[in-house]
Amino acid sequence: MSEKYGEVERLWADLQSNCTDELFQQPRDVEITSQDVLSRIEKVILEIITDLSKGQAPLLVIQNRSSWANIRFDDAVGLHMGSGSTVSTIRSDSASSVNRFALTLKVLSEVYKLVQSNTYATKRDIYYNDTQLFGSQRTVDSIIDDISCMLKVPRRSLHVLATSKGLLSGDLSYLEEDGTRVNCRSESNAISVSSNVCGIRNIVSSAKFVLIVEKDATFQRLLDDGFCSRLGPCIMITGKGFPDVNSRLMVRKLWDTMHIPIFALVDADPHGIEIMCIYKYGSVSMSFEAHNLTVPSVMWLGLLPSDIERLKVPKEALIPFKKKDESKLSSLRKRPYIACQPAWEREMVILHERRQKAEIQSLTSIAPNFLTEVYLPNKLHYGGWI
Template sequence: MADHHRGDEENSFDVLNSIENVILEIVTHLSKSEAPALVLPNRSSWDNVSFDSAIGLQMSSTSAVRMIRSDCPKTATTFSQILKILSVMYTLVQSNTYATKRDIYYNHPQLFGSQKIVDKIVDDVSCMLKVPRRSLHILATSKGLISGDLCYLEEDGTRIDCHSSSAPCTDIVSSAKFVLVVEKDATFQRLLHDDFCTKLSPCIMITGKGFPDVNSRLMVRKLWDVLHVPVFTLVDADPHGIEIMCVYKYGSVAMSFEAESLTIPSVMWLGLLPSDLERLQVPRNALIPLTKTDENKLDSLLKRSYVTDQAEWLKELMLMKKNRFKAEIQSLAAIGPDFLTNIYLPNKLRFGGWL
């Protein structure tokens, strides 16, 4: 335990040092009557990431940057917002306390103007310092849900039992045979209602309620690291659902600097597969034509190296492009009200119907 604390102290010392170095550079510029500037990696460009099949999308070491100047009207406000967040982080790490991104915004609403700006700057600073957000003592309020055969300890020592409740954690205890990541809350609630986690074999279900937040991704990664069980995804048969699955598996461009703690490259696509729609003869009236936005997203996915590397995935995406239809997981209810829980998922998991 002492070693663990020493590790934490060293980590805190490094973080404080990183922040001090940024401030020292600013002070040095000011002492020479020069306008200080901050250099931030560009987190929104595909040109800044490389793909590694063992890790996912990683930020390139030579990534493009943007300059936040203190003497430029366009970036002066951002410069002051970054300084404020650096000072908040410094105080939190030094006093070993934590705050949520929401707390930061509500303590200084005039300075930031919106929660979104705080969220973006926290991630920008984390990327600039090359320090995970957790080590900067900034938490995000989680929007995900988890249920199933799982008990764990939260950092404050609270024991959580996911059989009966719906957070970083230690002492994970589970006899789950697999983890099922569900795209949508509605499907998650349906499976919960049908007692799916105990019917087939003990398992853990998790949903990020659509596009996953960092906490949901951290939790899935933690379960995979600790339990060494398969991780399956259940998403809509549409370009948006496929992109969500890719974020769990390979990560996102915006968070590529933290890829190693967020991605699960062995994630498997359980469903809903475009080929399932034909195989199961899902009624035509349950299918939805692709919109122009869907087609653009599909074309974008088809160009990504992590899709072109996977022959089976490519086949599914090309089938969707050819048929020009998408379907939600709920479309299986058109075959039968309990088809998803009692037939579709058990058969897939028993007979290996995943990619």
């Protein structure tokens, strides 16, 4: 049996080496219909049945979503899955993967029913259908992403939605897929990012720019200070740290619809820089859907490491580097997109040399309203954006 698996993996590698990237990444203008999804699921099941009829143990082969060997970089797209040869094999006759094999088929059957009936479910719905079987929500989440990657379809085409954690505010209104009108113009309350961003239509806005805010606390402070109306009109969005897919989809939706400048306001530390990079260039684990998630036009507004010295941020407001910060910074500097961002590299050199980081909130040590009344207005005026 091991010879069979070896041959399958060799054939898979040969297929990848002879195929163009279009097989592994659907362009944005190619519509994936429900029938396409159903047909691809049926093909997977047919292959399993064929193996069983031959007395062979079936298996599932999925491109490895955690391997940089499968990643290509294009400054117009970001990190996208290419024709790398690194794959994960989920075997039905292996003690280490038989459970994963069974759970993947279970989720595939749920997806098939959802697409066939044109209904939707959340990832939590699927998990709570059989919590003992799945064991954890994380297992369901990972399997859904594996299926999306295996079928080469955007996750939304599986009719499985994720609960959003992001927030929106500013000069923006739109219609949800069910016809509900959403107004984000309240100066005191933010709106949760839709769990079905792709169903949003009739976007109305006169915003001059979009501001991505790393942290919820900073987002709320800007909201309380009336930032969107004082320095706008504009739109603010936060993914509350590491962004969920819906927050990234929303930023992409705004870019596709409005084509206005998009800025990132993140901490001057390796973690903040990585979060900005995810919005701009994407992540390895979701690289198979890069065309729908990345916005390469995102600009780094602040907080810049060079701002720490320029603004004379008090030393007591700075945080010494830890080993994980050094490791993350070293990893970031090796990323393929840094080569086309020399200004970013200079900022990271400053971080490396100072071995100190600063949160956005450190600006309050200069003055309580420094961020809203001085820092952001000057940054935006200097760049000619307002």
